[in-house]
Amino acid sequence: MTAVFELRNLFKAFGANVIYEDMNLEVEQGETFTIIGGSGMGKSVCLKLMIGLLPYEKGHILFKGQEVGDMNREQLRELRRHVSMVFQGGALFDSMNVFENVTYALREHTKMSDQEMLERAKECLDMVGLGYDPDIMYRFPAGLSGGMRKRAALARSIAIKPEVILYDEPTTGLDPANSKRIGEMIKKLQRELHVTSIVVTHDMPIAFGCSDRVAMLWDKKFPFIGSAEEIEHSEVPEVREFVQGIFREDKDD
Ligand SMILES: Nc1ncnc2c1ncn2[C@@H]1O[C@H](COP(=O)(O)OP(=O)(O)O)[C@@H](O)[C@H]1O
Ligand SMILES: [Mg+2]
Incomplete structure (x- = not known):
């Protein structure tokens, strides 16, 4: 396996x-890698660092061996064409x-024609289970439910056919049934598009249900990395x- 992202001796x-x-972290090609950790510890910052939205x-x-911090505007654009991010709140x-x-x-x-874009949009909406519904x-x-908004955001992130998708808290605010659907979607996209997925989540069923490996952020590092089972x-x-x-938090909700 080859590393898509390598974070080495990072200070931020x-x-x-x-x-x-x-801090050290390595994400392999094709895996679904999940980051868990307390609120305010730096999970969103980690994803933003990866696509050069924040300096380190x-x-x-x-x-893929190229230093993100050294990239110029054009290289960053190219990076974000291959690595797409689904932001917190979708x-x-x-x-x-x-x-x-x-x-x-x-x-x-891209320089796609309107017709090509329409085809691609239909394909993506279909893939995330929204189907081709002109009404949607x-x-x-504002006219979509929370679950539909998240799925539309997913469709947006895959339209460009990224190699890596970063998901920041993809299920926050959703009920368990919709959370489960998003988890299944993440697995399906990995299976069908062979993308590498990096998921930041508080949702343990998602972390344990769809990850190949889970990393726990603790004391400014990732000291615990292992299979979902191991964690x-x-x-x-x-x-x-x-x-x-x-x-416990889940039970209190
Ligand atoms: N652009 C910024 N400027 C200053 N501080 C920030 C910025 N972004 C995040 N932080 C701080 O970094 C810490 C980690 O934030 P964040 O990654 O959003 O946490 P979380 O793990 O909840 O996603 C927090 O203390 C937050 O206040
Ligand atoms: Mg966050």
Whole structure:
């Protein structure tokens, strides 16, 4: 297996707020890699660092061997063509309908004709289970349910045929049934598009249900990385505390 992303001896701080210290992480081609960790610890920051949305002070972030911090504008554009991110909250552009949202990256990155874009949009909406429904296609985000918005955001992220998809809390705010569908979607996209997926989540069923490996962020590093099974049954006190805490949180909801 080859690493798609390699983070080596990484240091990242916002002023005095140190987020990562000597952090190491490697994500292999084709795997679904999940990051778990407490709120405010730096999970979203990790994804943003990977696509060059935030700078880092020390260490390395390599995308297929290329240092992200050294990339110029054009190289970053190219990086983001291959690595697409589904932001926390599944943010869609409110002023654009579903079709315009889904084809946004195609307009940015390709010279596809309107007809080709329409075909591609249908394909993607179909893949995320929204199907080709003209009514949905031309609705604005405000007119969609939470679950539909997340799926439309997924469709948008796959339109460009990325090699890697980064998901930031893809199931937050969804009920268990819709969360499960998103989890199945993530697996399906990995299977059918052979993408590498990096998922940040608080949702343990998702973390344990669709990941090849899980990494737990703790004390500015990822000291615990293992199969979902290994993390779930870990005897390491910090891991147990976190995993059980999450289950408690779920029960309280
Ligand atoms: N652009 C930024 N400027 C300053 N501080 C930030 C910025 N983005 C995130 N942070 C801080 O970094 C920490 C980690 O944030 P984040 O990655 O969003 O946490 P989470 O693990 O909940 O996703 C928080 O303390 C947050 O306040
Ligand atoms: Mg976050």
